[in-house]
Amino acid sequence: MRNQQLDPSRHLVIIGGGVMGAATASFLATRYGLRATVLERDASYATASSALSVCAIRQQFSTEINIRISQQSLAFYRDIGERLAVGADRPSIGLVEPGYLYLATDAGARVLQENQALQARCGAAVALLSPHDLAVRFPWLSTEQIALGSLGLSTATSGEGWFDGYSALQAFRQHAIAHGARFVEAEAVDFHTRHGAVHSVVTRQGDRIAADAVLIAAGAWSSPLAGALGVDLPIRARKRDVFALQANGPLPGCPLVIDPSGFWFRPDGDTGQFLCGSPPRGADIDEAPLDQVDHGLFDEWLWPRLAERVPQFDALRVTSSWAGYYEYNTFDQNGLVGRLPGTDNVFVAAGFSGHGLQQAPAVGLGMAELIATGTYHTLDVSPLGLERIAANAPLVERNVI
Numbered sequence: 001m002r003n004q005q006l007d008p009s010r011h012l013v014i015i016g017g018g019v020m021g022a023a024t025a026s027f028l029a030t031r032y033g034l035r036a037t038v039l040e041r042d043a044s045y046a047t048a049s050s051a052l053s054v055c056a057i058r059q060q061f062s063t064e065i066n067i068r069i070s071q072q073s074l075a076f077y078r079d080i081g082e083r084l085a086v087g088a089d090r091p092s093i094g095l096v097e098p099g100y101l102y103l104a105t106d107a108g109a110r111v112l113q114e115n116q117a118l119q120a121r122c123g124a125a126v127a128l129l130s131p132h133d134l135a136v137r138f139p140w141l142s143t144e145q146i147a148l149g150s151l152g153l154s155t156a157t158s159g160e161g162w163f164d165g166y167s168a169l170q171a172f173r174q175h176a177i178a179h180g181a182r183f184v185e186a187e188a189v190d191f192h193t194r195h196g197a198v199h200s201v202v203t204r205q206g207d208r209i210a211a212d213a214v215l216i217a218a219g220a221w222s223s224p225l226a227g228a229l230g231v232d233l234p235i236r237a238r239k240r241d242v243f244a245l246q247a248n249g250p251l252p253g254c255p256l257v258i259d260p261s262g263f264w265f266r267p268d269g270d271t272g273q274f275l276c277g278s279p280p281r282g283a284d285i286d287e288a289p290l291d292q293v294d295h296g297l298f299d300e301w302l303w304p305r306l307a308e309r310v311p312q313f314d315a316l317r318v319t320s321s322w323a324g325y326y327e328y329n330t331f332d333q334n335g336l337v338g339r340l341p342g343t344d345n346v347f348v349a350a351g352f353s354g355h356g357l358q359q360a361p362a363v364g365l366g367m368a369e370l371i372a373t374g375t376y377h378t379l380d381v382s383p384l385g386l387e388r389i390a391a392n393a394p395l396v397e398r399n400v401i
């Protein structure tokens, strides 16, 4: 199957109908006429990361591949109404581009400068701002202990902000279905193989789905599937809590702010609502229950720090909260994308560790190209290949939040 186009009569099975699976199904159908069967165990997407995300997009990464993926995906999301139109229906995801603002103390300023130099070489516009610049631009922000900020700007080739991720998932899904993909509510639990190749996927209900090629895009739950094929994927379900706040009013021009201590916040609309969160306190354990949001994290740790950084946050109200899983790649916190080593016809797109929604258009297209033709055409995403695990060559990304 390598380097030759897959015959449209072949059976493709995608396990997982989140944004990655749905995007890949959409590109397979429209670019190659390949109508995948997408197995999704929960059509309500109650625990899917794509439905519980904060849905932000940035070019402020420290690796070229992540910057390029994000640029390509941004161009797609800017134009999603056109690209994923189904008849007269043009999907809308409410993309806004106020930027990400990374703040650094003296200790972190050099890293911001180095990252900005790489981002500039890739055509991503990022402004370095002194404490004075920050105070002028964002008068509501305390620059206490801040040595430097870096702010992503909106240009033809770059832009940072956020959008409605669930609408993006549904847009890909509807587009894929309109072009012949089949979404089936079923859970994949095992595979039948012959001579190193999978020839069918077994569902929990005991059905066997014929497969000439399989994509594992099961997000935080991808490891057990690879495990059934004898491959140990370093992807774990790591809970992240999100708090929705009502403040006394909006903060003019507020970007997604990342504090040196690790917390972040961003507006949610323009009437003084905000989302915020931080990495967990203590050990980052696997599969912590999603219905147990750590409210102590907000009351004891997050709120005092929010109020120090933005004095207006001294008065606010938590209006809701939720938790979702990062499909966390414990090896190097970057997507694992490409062929599953040791197998002939199994592919993986998982492990994005908190940046999968923004990467879905570029990675989904890359996966479709790889599955259909055996190679990448539009953007070579092979730096995210799984071979780096056996080679013990992590792709180190310094900007993981």
Ligand SMILES: Cc1cc2nc3c(=O)[nH]c(=O)nc-3n(C[C@H](O)[C@H](O)[C@H](O)COP(=O)(O)OP(=O)(O)OC[C@H]3O[C@@H](n4cnc5c(N)ncnc54)[C@H](O)[C@@H]3O)c2cc1C
Residues within 6 Å of the ligand: 015, 016, 017, 018, 019, 020, 021, 039, 040, 041, 042, 045, 047, 048, 049, 050, 051, 052, 053, 054, 055, 056, 057, 186, 187, 188, 189, 217, 218, 219, 220, 221, 222, 225, 240, 241, 242, 323, 324, 325, 326, 327, 349, 350, 351, 352, 353, 354, 355, 356, 357, 358, 359
């Ligand atoms: C709190 C939070 C904030 C985030 N913020 C951002 C952000 O700002 N920007 C960003 O880009 N990303 C963010 N992310 C990450 C992003 O949401 C994910 O990277 C992305 O949604 C992953 O998409 P996916 O399709 O791989 O996984 P999912 O959306 O989880 O989809 C996987 C699907 O597979 C199904 N499935 C699992 N096992 C099986 C099986 N055996 N058989 C059949 N179906 C199965 C599941 O039901 C699920 O629907 C955030 C995530 C969280 C939790």
